[in-house]
Amino acid sequence: MADRTGLKIVGVLFATVMLAVTLATWTVVKGYADGVYSFESAAVARIAPR
Numbered sequence: 001m002a003d004r005t006g007l008k009i010v011g012v013l014f015a016t017v018m019l020a021v022t023l024a025t026w027t028v029v030k031g032y033a034d035g036v037y038s039f040e041s042a043a044v045a046r047i048a049p050r
Contacts, residue, residue: 031037 028037
């Protein structure tokens with residue numbers, strides 16, 4: 001049978017990672033919704049001809 005203390009540590013670790021990913025995702029989605037980020041880039045890459 002598994003040690004309950006070990007399972008609690010693993011559970012807290014997974015919960016912390018899940019919270020960090022959730023906050024990062026929320027921040028990016030909010031940035032796109034507010035217009036801070038956009039899919040279109042204003043600068044166009046120019047490659048010099050040879």
